[in-house]
Amino acid sequence: MSGANKLELMNSVLVKMEDLKNSQQSLIGKIGQIEVQLFDINSPDLDKDLSKVIDRASETLNIIEEAKANFEEKRDIIAKGAA
Numbered sequence: 001m002s003g004a005n006k007l008e009l010m011n012s013v014l015v016k017m018e019d020l021k022n023s024q025q026s027l028i029g030k031i032g033q034i035e036v037q038l039f040d041i042n043s044p045d046l047d048k049d050l051s052k053v054i055d056r057a058s059e060t061l062n063i064i065e066e067a068k069a070n071f072e073e074k075r076d077i078i079a080k081g082a083a
Helices: 003-037 044-082
Strands: none
Touching: 003 044
16 A cells, blocks of 8 residues: 555544544533433432443543544654655
8 A cells, every 4th residue: 555545544544533533522412411401300320320321431532532643643654754
């Protein structure tokens, strides 16, 4: 695979990683909306479960952001070598 093709593929992956990050942020936002709607409802079990979901979703978002940053660094190194 040529350097230009590799960079093009890596850029495509980064676009998808950004989309994945945005989707995860949207999920966290939706959970927050549900929590607000449940504020006046006595539902400790659902509150507890949603808390677990938002914690894990936040952890996943951090993993996605770190993975994307690491991949961007690799792409940048390759791009400098191709220039």
